[in-house]
Amino acid sequence: MDDALIAVALLLVAATATAAVATRDPVHQALVLSLLGVALALLFTVLQAPDVALSQLAVGSALTPLLLLLSVRKVWRRRQRQGRTE
Amino acid sequence: MWGVATGPLRRRAVAQNLSTTLGCPVLLLLAQGYDRPSYVDVALVLALLGPIGTLVFARLLAEDLDEDPPRAQALTWAAAGFAAAVVLAVCVATEPGRAMVKLLVTGALLIGGNLVASRALARGMPTAEERHG
Amino acid sequence: MSRRVRLWILSAGGTGLAVLLVVACFQLPGFGGDQHPYGDRAVRESLARRTANTVASVNFDQRAFDTLGEMTILFSAVLGTVVLLRQTRDEHRAKPAPAQVAVPVRRYALVTLPVALLTGLYVIAHGQLSPGGGFQGGVVAATALHLLYLGADYRALEWIRPVGLYEVGDALSASAYLVLGLAGVLAGTAFLANTLLSYGTFNTLSSGGAVPLLNAAIGMEVACAAVVLLARFLDQAVEIEESGKTGKTGKSGE
Numbered sequence: 001m002d003d004a005l006i007a008v009a010l011l012l013v014a015a016t017a018t019a020a021v022a023t024r025d026p027v028h029q030a031l032v033l034s035l036l037g038v039a040l041a042l043l044f045t046v047l048q049a050p051d052v053a054l055s056q057l058a059v060g061s062a063l064t065p066l067l068l069l070l071s072v073r074k075v076w077r078r079r080q081r082q083g084r085t086e
Numbered sequence: 087m088w089g090v091a092t093g094p095l096r097r098r099a100v101a102q103n104l105s106t107t108l109g110c111p112v113l114l115l116l117a118q119g120y121d122r123p124s125y126v127d128v129a130l131v132l133a134l135l136g137p138i139g140t141l142v143f144a145r146l147l148a149e150d151l152d153e154d155p156p157r158a159q160a161l162t163w164a165a166a167g168f169a170a171a172v173v174l175a176v177c178v179a180t181e182p183g184r185a186m187v188k189l190l191v192t193g194a195l196l197i198g199g200n201l202v203a204s205r206a207l208a209r210g211m212p213t214a215e216e217r218h219g
Numbered sequence: 220m221s222r223r224v225r226l227w228i229l230s231a232g233g234t235g236l237a238v239l240l241v242v243a244c245f246q247l248p249g250f251g252g253d254q255h256p257y258g259d260r261a262v263r264e265s266l267a268r269r270t271a272n273t274v275a276s277v278n279f280d281q282r283a284f285d286t287l288g289e290m291t292i293l294f295s296a297v298l299g300t301v302v303l304l305r306q307t308r309d310e311h312r313a314k315p316a317p318a319q320v321a322v323p324v325r326r327y328a329l330v331t332l333p334v335a336l337l338t339g340l341y342v343i344a345h346g347q348l349s350p351g352g353g354f355q356g357g358v359v360a361a362t363a364l365h366l367l368y369l370g371a372d373y374r375a376l377e378w379i380r381p382v383g384l385y386e387v388g389d390a391l392s393a394s395a396y397l398v399l400g401l402a403g404v405l406a407g408t409a410f411l412a413n414t415l416l417s418y419g420t421f422n423t424l425s426s427g428g429a430v431p432l433l434n435a436a437i438g439m440e441v442a443c444a445a446v447v448l449l450a451r452f453l454d455q456a457v458e459i460e461e462s463g464k465t466g467k468t469g470k471s472g473e
Contacts, residue, residue, distance in 0.1 A: 051351065051355070054127065054131055054355040062142060062365075066142050066449065069142065069143070071456070131355070134335050138362060141324065141369045195331070195334070202324055
């Protein structure tokens with residue numbers, strides 16, 4: 001039963017990670033990365049490592065998408081401004 | 087998961103919200119199954135930070151979401167119901183005391199956060215005329 | 220050195236490393252199983268020092284020096300980011316326009332902010348008892364503060380978050396960790412040795428000697444570092460614009 005849970009969690013992580021790599025647009029990738037964070041936290045909990053799961057959740061659910069989206073916004077704004085003044 | 091990877095932006099945002107709402111009850115069940123009440127802390131943190139993540143997306147993608155707002159009432163309510171059921175089941179299995187309070191707080195945060203976050207996604211940020219409502 | 224010579228050296232080094240790794244793999248004990256010599260010793264030590272969370276004991280007691288290194292990594296990463304993202308001479312600050320937020324979101328943010336802050340502090344304080352500790356709780360607390368940005372607008376966040384204060388807090392807590400370690404040296408034992416304070420009773424908040432104190436120092440450090448980091452990013456994305464362009468962009472505020 002334990003092994004089945006670990007296998008399911010591993011498959012979920014593998015599938016989500018592949019999807020994260022395959023997504024091209026950074027905004028969409030931020031969404032997939034958030035999901036990957038939850039999947040990883042589940043995997044760590046199933047492997048009996050709750051401290052690591054807590055770290056993963058803390059960082060991956062709010063901080064990482066925020067940083068990514070802020071960077072995308074800054075680049076977008078700069079491109080928009082350059083486009084307008086040319 | 088399939089919803090997050092493909093499809094238009096609105097569907098992805100809803101899928102991200104759902105992942106938190108579904109992942110948290112799974113964590114609660116795992117805590118019960120492994121008989122380690124300390125795992126409820128992990129579920130509590132996810133119940134707190136998951137809706138915040140969705141709000142981040144709702145806030146910073148406001149313009150893109152406004153053009154094509156997501157509409158997933160049925161799914162949202164179904165997920166909330168699932169979460170409530172799991173919380174109740176786990177509560178029944180725990181004796182009252184500090185652990186029960188933690189569970190109830192987690193459940194409230196999860197369901198409340200999920201509803202608020204999905205509403206933020208759906209309605210978006212109101213424009214100036216609607217603001218004084 | 221020409222490119223071919225460099226490639227040859229690389230492949231020679233790589234092959235040597237691969238051979239060593241393969242040999243080491245064959246000598247590893249099997250995956251899983253019941254014999255864990257390091258784990259047994261770590262658990263025994265942590266129980267001897269009456270710390271319920273073995274991971275916290277390993278992090279802040281048996282291997283506290285490594286945690287000092289990790290904290291330094293975080294500190295220098297934030298330092299580098301602050302330097303990179305600071306306002307340069309050809310940029311100026313534009314006031315962000317106030318954002319409108321839906322009422323239920325605003326209410327939710329106001330209710331959840333103290334809850335999240337409390338949870339962060341709870342995770343930090345119980346680091347030696349249950350999963351969690353300084354790192355995790357610190358990030359949770361920092362994220363809780365930014366609920367104010369999500370639920371209200373940027374100006375509210377700036378009001379609660381004078382960045383200079385948090386930078387000072389970051390440096391102070393990093394040095395607090397060092398000072399706690401030096402206290403061991405001053406008392407005659409090793410740096411960061413956990414022998415000064417009494418170990419307390421098992422499974423209470425004051426157990427584990429210096430572990431809760433180090434936890435608190437790390438928690439404050441991580442929280443302040445995360446706030447400073449996000450502050451720089453938010454500043455760049457929301458406030459700072461390049462000079463020389465006429466007028467403000469339409470959506471400069473969030």
